[in-house]
Amino acid sequence: MAKIKFTYNTETCRYEPVILKPKHVMSNIAGFLGVSLMIALGITYAYHSYFTPVKETRLLVENHDIKAQWDLLDHNITSLTDEIKQLEIRDDNIYRTILDVEPIASTVRQAGVGGSDPFQDINTSDTRESEMVLNTYKVLDKLKKQMYIQTRSYDDLEKILDEKQRMWNSKPAIYPLNYKDIRRTGSGFGWRSHPIFKRLKFHSGLDISAAHGKPIYATGDGIITTTRYSKSYGNVVYIDHDFGYETRYAHMSAFTVKEGQTVKRGDVIGYIGSTGWSTSPHVHYELVHNGKHIDPVPYLNKNLSEEELEKIIEASNEHDLVMDY
Amino acid sequence: MARLNFFYNTDTCQYEPIKVKKKEVILNSLGLLSVSLILALIITVIFNTYFDTPTEALLKKENKTLSFHLASLAETYDDAATMMKVLKQRDTQLYTEIYDVEPNANSLVPESPLAYLKEDILQPHAYKKEVIGNFGHEVENILLQTEKSNSKLKEIFDIANKKIGDLEFIPTIQPVSNPDQSALVSGFGMRINPFHHGNIMHEGIDFSAPRGTPVYATATGTVNFIKKSEANTGFGNQVKIEHGNGFETKYTHLQEIIIKEGQEVKKGEIIGHVGSTGGIIAPAVHYELIQNGKKIDPVNYMIEGLVEAEYVKLLELALQKNQSLD
Numbered sequence: 001m002a003k004i005k006f007t008y009n010t011e012t013c014r015y016e017p018v019i020l021k022p023k024h025v026m027s028n029i030a031g032f033l034g035v036s037l038m039i040a041l042g043i044t045y046a047y048h049s050y051f052t053p054v055k056e057t058r059l060l061v062e063n064h065d066i067k068a069q070w071d072l073l074d075h076n077i078t079s080l081t082d083e084i085k086q087l088e089i090r091d092d093n094i095y096r097t098i099l100d101v102e103p104i105a106s107t108v109r110q111a112g113v114g115g116s117d118p119f120q121d122i123n124t125s126d127t128r129e130s131e132m133v134l135n136t137y138k139v140l141d142k143l144k145k146q147m148y149i150q151t152r153s154y155d156d157l158e159k160i161l162d163e164k165q166r167m168w169n170s171k172p173a174i175y176p177l178n179y180k181d182i183r184r185t186g187s188g189f190g191w192r193s194h195p196i197f198k199r200l201k202f203h204s205g206l207d208i209s210a211a212h213g214k215p216i217y218a219t220g221d222g223i224i225t226t227t228r229y230s231k232s233y234g235n236v237v238y239i240d241h242d243f244g245y246e247t248r249y250a251h252m253s254a255f256t257v258k259e260g261q262t263v264k265r266g267d268v269i270g271y272i273g274s275t276g277w278s279t280s281p282h283v284h285y286e287l288v289h290n291g292k293h294i295d296p297v298p299y300l301n302k303n304l305s306e307e308e309l310e311k312i313i314e315a316s317n318e319h320d321l322v323m324d325y
Numbered sequence: 326m327a328r329l330n331f332f333y334n335t336d337t338c339q340y341e342p343i344k345v346k347k348k349e350v351i352l353n354s355l356g357l358l359s360v361s362l363i364l365a366l367i368i369t370v371i372f373n374t375y376f377d378t379p380t381e382a383l384l385k386k387e388n389k390t391l392s393f394h395l396a397s398l399a400e401t402y403d404d405a406a407t408m409m410k411v412l413k414q415r416d417t418q419l420y421t422e423i424y425d426v427e428p429n430a431n432s433l434v435p436e437s438p439l440a441y442l443k444e445d446i447l448q449p450h451a452y453k454k455e456v457i458g459n460f461g462h463e464v465e466n467i468l469l470q471t472e473k474s475n476s477k478l479k480e481i482f483d484i485a486n487k488k489i490g491d492l493e494f495i496p497t498i499q500p501v502s503n504p505d506q507s508a509l510v511s512g513f514g515m516r517i518n519p520f521h522h523g524n525i526m527h528e529g530i531d532f533s534a535p536r537g538t539p540v541y542a543t544a545t546g547t548v549n550f551i552k553k554s555e556a557n558t559g560f561g562n563q564v565k566i567e568h569g570n571g572f573e574t575k576y577t578h579l580q581e582i583i584i585k586e587g588q589e590v591k592k593g594e595i596i597g598h599v600g601s602t603g604g605i606i607a608p609a610v611h612y613e614l615i616q617n618g619k620k621i622d623p624v625n626y627m628i629e630g631l632v633e634a635e636y637v638k639l640l641e642l643a644l645q646k647n648q649s650l651d
Contacts, residue, residue: 006331006340015331015340036357040364047369048378055373059384066391073395073402080402080409087416093507097533098423098607098650126390128383133394140401147408154415161422168606171557173520265521289557298558301521308523315522 070132077139084146091153099160104153109146169265170241172219172299176249176285177272178313179306181214186282189295204293205248205286212281214272216249217313218263219285219299227255233284234275239263247296250284251276266313424510425517425648493592494568496543497629500576500612501532501599506635508532510609511650512643513622519606519648528620529575529613530643531650536608538599540576542590543612543623544568551586554603560611560651561603564596574623575613578605578651605651 006015047053052060092103119137124130175182186207191200218239225246226238233250237257240246253273263269274281287296304312331340377385501508509532516527550565560577564584567573580600590596601608614623624643628636 004332005343006333008329008331008340015333018330032357032360036361036364039358039361040368043361043365044368044372047365053369053373053378053381056378056381056384059381059388062388063384063391066388066395070391070395073399076406077402080405083409084412087412090416090420093505094510094533095419095423097508097535098510098609100536100601100608122394124390124394126386128387129391133391136398137394140398140405144401144405144408147405147412150412151408151415154412154419157419158415161419164606165422168520171520171604173518174523294556298556301518301523301525303525304518304521304523305525308525312521312523 067129070136074136074139077136077143081139081143081146084143084150087150088146091150091157095157099157099164101157101160104149109149110142166221167243169221170243170245172241172245172247172287172296173301174217174219174265174304174309174312175208175300175302176216176219176247176283177208177210177214178217179309181210181272183209183211185209188297189293205250205284206296207282207284209280209282210272212253212272212274215268216252216270216272216283218265218267218269219247220245220265222247222263224257224259224261224263224269227257227259230276232277234278235270235273236276237269239269244290246288248284248286248288250286251278251282253281266315423648424645426645492629493545494570494572495626496568496572496574496614496623497626498541498543498593499532499627500540500543500574500610501534501538502541503532506638506642508534509624509639509642511647512624512645513620514646516647516649519650520604522648527649529577529611530623531609531611533607533609533650534599536580536599536601538608539595540579540597540599540610542566542592542594542596543574543627544572545592546572546574546590548584548586548588548590548596549573551582551584553582556603558604561605562597562600563603566590566596571617573615575615577611577613578603578609580608603651607650609650611651 005018007018008014009016088104088109096103118141119134122134122137124133127133186209187203188206190203192203193200220239220241222239222241222245224237225240226236229235233248235252235255236248236250237252237255238246238248249269251273252270253275255270257263257267257269272281272283278284285296287294287299330343332343333339334341499508503509509530511527511531513530514527515524517523518525544566546566546568548564549567551563552560553562554560560575562579562582563575563577564579564582565573565575576596578600579597579602582597584590584596599608599610605611612623614621614626622643624640627639631639
């Protein structure tokens with residue numbers, strides 16, 4: 001049992017037991033708590049002043065993470081910018097040179113930089129990094145515009161290339177016969193003595209002799225415009241190669257093509273014969289450029305080897321099969 | 326003065342003052358402190374849950390804003406990256422269709438080693454200066470040695486120059502300006518013809534350049550042949566120059582020729598301009614080197630003005646088994 005406390009009452013000159021009144025108890029507790037609270041506040045204040053609170057640290061770490069991710073994004077954007085720059089250089093220096101078109105002006109490439117600020121609506125007032133944020137928006141926007149221009153450029157270049165390839169494929173560029181079938185390359189282009197009329201006549205083509213029935217090939221891609229029989233030319237085929245070129249193949253024994261049909265270089269269009277004003281089986285090959293007869297010899301590509309010529313003919317056969325089925 | 330408390334000592338039968346012991350004081354204080362600590366903890370927790378310090382508030386807002394923009398930008402970036410993949414594919418496709426070979430994956434455009442030199446060595450950044458500063462002493466030593474070797478080399482070169490004779494008469498430069506080597510589009514040897522796609526001997530080098538680009542004589546000599554042709558086949562407008570020592574060079578498909586037959590030309594002099602006359606698919610010069618009547622690969626002589634890496638690049642381009650332009 002707790003010891004009873006006494007107090008010396010100076011008025012009564014007696015020791016009197018101390019009676020704990022609830023009021024005293026309450027005020028004691030309140031005092032104790034008050035002091036505790038003061039100390040607690042002191043501790044809290046000191047803690048906040050000398051240490052970074054956990055919550056703030058957590059936020060700082062998060063902030064740091066976001067900025068690191070931002071740096072990574074900036075880095076990735078920079079590498080895309082480098083890549084598009086390389087593509088632009090190649091576009092201007094290689095493709096546009098080869099395809100003979102003007103390079104895209106750098107002012108166009110830098111599309112829409114300057115002028116009114118499209119980024120003024122972006123709210124960055126909540127961050128101390130508004131410059132960083134706006135800069136990334138601007139760089140990315142410029143990149144997207146550059147890519148868009150590059151896309152358009154490829155669209156253009158592909159169209160141009162397609163047309164050029166059509167031109168390259170259409171140009172008469174091979175012998176109308178297989179080398180092994182050729183017996184003799186006879187009368188050339190120019191003034192020649194005519195075998196039947198025995199007088200000087202302008203020979204508008206090249207005569208190539210071969211055995212009766214050997215195949216005759218289209219020398220470039222084109223459309224068959226005429227297949228007919230004429231007194232002088234016999235069975236003759238005209239091919240329109242577009243781009244100003246036309247070829248004619250005369251004295252055939254038979255055609256294998258119809259008017260309006262599309263042919264590829266190396267397609268068989270008929271067979272060697274001696275129809276019309278002809279003394280022996282041969283093909284009379286004419287080349288017309290912009291309405292004028294020109295010498296076909298420079299267009300024959302004589303340096304093309306036999307195997308290579310056969311490859312061209314074979315490739316055209318494969319194409320035919322695909323077209324037929 | 327505080328009232329004294331007494332207790333009744335049953336042993337002595339007297340009232341004795343209660344002495345406050347040190348241990349009790351300490352215990353009491355510790356109690357007070359621990360209650361204070363618990364209170365401090367509670368205060369902190371409550372405060373953290375319901376209130377933010379100004380720094381925290383700022384950070385919170387900033388994190389939220391940055392995260393928002395980061396997410397939106399990352400999405401745009403992803404789109405851009407996808408688009409870039411498509412662009413690269415289209416680039417490869419175009420290159421393949423034009424040249425009949427895949428582009429070198431490592432370098433989209435041949436990089437000029439000289440550009441590297443300019444950026445990284447000639448204009449050192451601050452930190453590089455520091456590094457260079459540390460090596461200053463060693464650099465000085467090396468410079469001294471270099472100077473010594475330089476004078477030795479100069480002697481050797483003087484002797485060599487006398488023996489070789491004048492490089493002026495040997496076609497060691499390229500017929501068009503070609504700073505990053507990319508103008509060389511097709512080399513010497515069997516190449517695919519662009520018209521009929523047959524594999525045929527290509528007896529020169531094609532340098533692609535915009536129409537009107539100057540074409541230079543690759544060595545000093547006399548113009549011994551000029552031919553102009555309107556035909557859309559063959560070499561078109563062509564020039565041949567005789568350089569002595571059995572060397573001749575031929576420049577074809579020119580747009581215009583600004584020299585005359587029999588005229589003397591110096592190495593590097595403009596003889597005409599790039600065009601696409603004759604049978605060629607693009608504005609370019611088809612350049613041939615003839616030694617004693619035989620056509621040889623001109624790239625073997627094109628060493629002037631190139632550092633090793635540049636020459637290697639040129640050689641790589643010349644050796645590609647691609648499509649020629651004529």
